[in-house]
Amino acid sequence: METESAEIVEVVETLPNPISFKVHGMMCTELRTFVDRIVKIFPEIEEARPRCSVVIKALCSLNGVIERAKLLLQYCSESSKLYLAITTDAIVSRCRKMKNLFEQCLCQIQGMVPVMLVDEISRIVDDLGAANFVPDKFEEEAGKVVRELLQRGAAALDSMEHTEMKALQTAASRLHITSPKAILIEKRSIKKLLEKASESDQQKKKILKYLLYLLRKYANLIIGSQTDNSSDQNEGAFAVHTHSAYAESHTEYGQYDPQAETLNRAIIPPEEFKCPISSRLMYDPVVIASGQTFERTWIQKWFDDGNDTCPKTEMKLDHLLLTPNVSMKDLITKWCRKYGITIQDPSMQPDELCSLENFFHFHS
Template sequence: MGVAAAQVVDPGSFKVHHVMFTELRKLVDRIIQIFPKIEAARPRCSSGIKALCSLNSAIDKAKLLLQYCSESSKLYLAITTDAIVSRCHKSKSLLEQGLCQIQSMVPVMLAVEISQIVDDLRAAKFIPDEFDEEAGKVVRELLQRGASASDSMEYAEIKALQTAASRLHITSLTAILIEKRSIKRLLEKVSDSDQQKKKILRYLLYLLRKYANQIIEEQTDDTTDRNEGAFGSNDPNTNFMHAHAFNVESGLENKGYDSHSDKLSIATLPEEFRCPISSRLMYDPVIIASGQTFERIWIQKWLDDGNDTCPKTGMKLAHLSLTQNATMKDMISKWCKKYGITIQDPSMQPDVPHLLETSSISIASFGSYINDLRLPLDISNISLGSLDASYTSDGSRNKNGDGLNLAPEQNSDDLRRDHSSGNASKLDLESLSSLAELDWESQYKMVEDMKNHLESDDLACFSMSSENFIEPLIKFLSTAHDLHDIRALKAGFQLLSTFLNQYRSGIRCLNEDTYSLLSLFLDSEVTKEILDIMEVLSCHRSCRSKIAASGAIISLLNILHSNIIDSRERAIKILRNLSLSTDVCSDLVCLECIPKFVPFLQDTTLARHCIVVLRNLCCNEEARASIAQTPGCIGSVAILLEIGSHEDQEHALDILLSLCSQCVEYCQLVMDESDIFAALFDVSVNGSEKGKASALELLRLLRVTNHDDRQQECFESSNVAPEDANNHAKEKKSHKALFGVKFPIFSKKKK
């Protein structure tokens, strides 16, 4: 659905109201972390899909808001503080509504996680930073007063800007330059119909250009003394981060909790008052057949999910009826009364305004989403003549009327970045739908620009679809193939890789032709780019059979013989992912892949991937036979018991157990490996918990096999000539001695 598990926005990038935005970001991060589980658990009914889309839409809106607040102008964010706070609360309401809609449609333990996040959303308080709010207030008062040519107005502008710059830490030439660029970017995105916002932004830019020297001079004397007294540092940016680091730690720990949570922190909640499922104070405790007490809503959901066991003890329930625990409810009521705590019914959800239908989630509509941050001001009387003369003048002018050197702002690199930013916005809206209409060189340039745009803006891919992105891109790649243009192929596949890495739902846009095209180029000059894409696709269950159907497996196996170490490792990783599909395992076995993996079991880097492939293949009978018959395969697997990590040991034991539990002959092959028993005993003592259990189980199987083998030997010895019996005994000597002498636990007890 287009939600990535990665962090939404770096908290250090928030320019103002750091605590408020960090709190929202953490809430969004928590939702994104559980979103894959929600997506995997959702019902296939229309209401479930609709609820999931609603939650996804709310997450996207929150991410857009956070990105806007990290990239926007400090001054503009400060003067629109009230609107930003309103947006944060609106975003919180949308997230809460989305989670509440999906909560009843997922398994109980996931519902508990969702419930905890919902509680934290309801308790969240979005309080703007007092210094940032003060800066906004000063500038708003200046805007409300209006501009004139009088000296008093110039004095008011200087004082207002100096105060705001001090509060917002715009106190150096670099900081001023960054702020001006931020305002310029905002101006580029403002529509022609929003003249009010344009005038405000231009006026802010005018103030920064006109009074930059005064800001720096004033801060040299005033800010330095203040910072030294407070922090012992002359770097305002460092002081800003230290100050906000303190605010974040203290604010997030002390804000966002209602009086109920505060009182619970004072009182020690008795463990028996907690629901074993939700770990919270119970409102309506009930007893189930196992004798355990739970919150009614959570145990009922557990049973509704089809469970017939006690979630605490694992005991199978004789019946599924619930009986109110009146004694426990009375005890909880008395305890709550003592500490003045009021318990809310967890089944009651407060009404949340239905806001999801009022806004689109696409990047294309982002401007309309934030452009209504309008000031209730009339600044039509502000004179912008001097601004228009300087701002719209030729870019080669490096100085304004005050003599401030603007060379850093006007150099060619900055102009290219500004031009690129403008192109990015255009690309964002048009995607690649018009790609085929351009000449070939322009097509290549557009693909390159789009790739750079996606790398710098991971939200841009949300507006792209099969029609406006995938189909034009595949057509571009096909043309590049016909023209043998390696440069264009690299750029196109890199763009596709970036898109798929950032937009998981975009994988659904890929058709069979795309997979065939990827398979075609696996053995070419763009192998690296194809492997990047294949590795992403192979992680998704729905793509594995499509990759196999494209014929890519043969090429991947051929890459194993490559001298390029990186390509070889990537190919093995992809095959490891593909082997998670039972259908693909059959294809791998038919292609006789197992002998190809054996040499890599001795490579410490590749062995951890190869052993997983072999373990996955063991679900196939033909694969087990191939593992047993491939020279050196069992021996290489056994070596990992001695030199491998705990995880490698677990995989190796799974393979050996799979073999030995199916066939006695396989047990004999395992026992014939030297030092196998020493390795098994070592793992049974020093391995992981799973490794210990598996090693003991394998030892048991081998002991049973050895016992049966001895009985068979005795029977054969009584029916053959003495000299034949001696020869037969010599053949068995190796592992018999091992069992009988080195490890007496396997010796036959004397009667």
């Protein structure tokens, strides 16, 4: 049984960092948190030495679900963004199935362990029952437009090219595949999926090859005015439309997104100005014990949910104090003033607070 425990601990140590999930970040973070909570009490359940065959079988099943959850999380951190988006329904189904299996296994174990463990298992079971794995609206839209493109029958060449450009434009903006680096990473991810695809799965191979073809054919149009200042007016117009569509998509849901406005102006903020958790310009940057800087609202929520590690480095923190990063705040303020960008306090925006709750919250 000791070997089994060691294997379970290894699962936790190799879980992907929450900020590494390429698509379905909120669902994956929620699933990851459940796995982490369950693994922490697994050794104590074993130490209770339940002898009932039903409980022993449930423990084995629980171990198997943890392994499958780990593989799904790893997949969502390494796979192609486009392919993850078009298979959204499958990812949602797998997350919900694992949720139900976790709940079922824990309920079978609950009555055969010490009282203190019963309380903790009960809390996890209650949280599992309340969990609702829902995909991000923008990622879901990206998947929808690409699926519609895949389902489109034969059409005239000119019409098909226009449809392809429009679909890829929408998907790329929603999935943030809008820079040379992002496109390169996406191509490599698709190639890796192709290498791993079995010979019997020809449909998957066909889809992946088509996605790769789209990226190769329209890469310059996706990047658009961010890197290309050529005199091709058609290409320039397409790039501007791409940025505008991104900004409009956020306005449609009542959100003001500084990053969307920045893209619309073809201005890319320095990476160090963005919060590693939200990927947005920081309004109130603070430094934590690991030396990393985050938006105060996001990192405070991370700590409030019981985490004592750095989301970026995964190192355990000596303390949870937040120190204002005055220098970073000054640099961001000057940069925003230069380009006419306004950053609103995320803690004062209802939509942002709702997003935070969906991303981190577990009823305790």
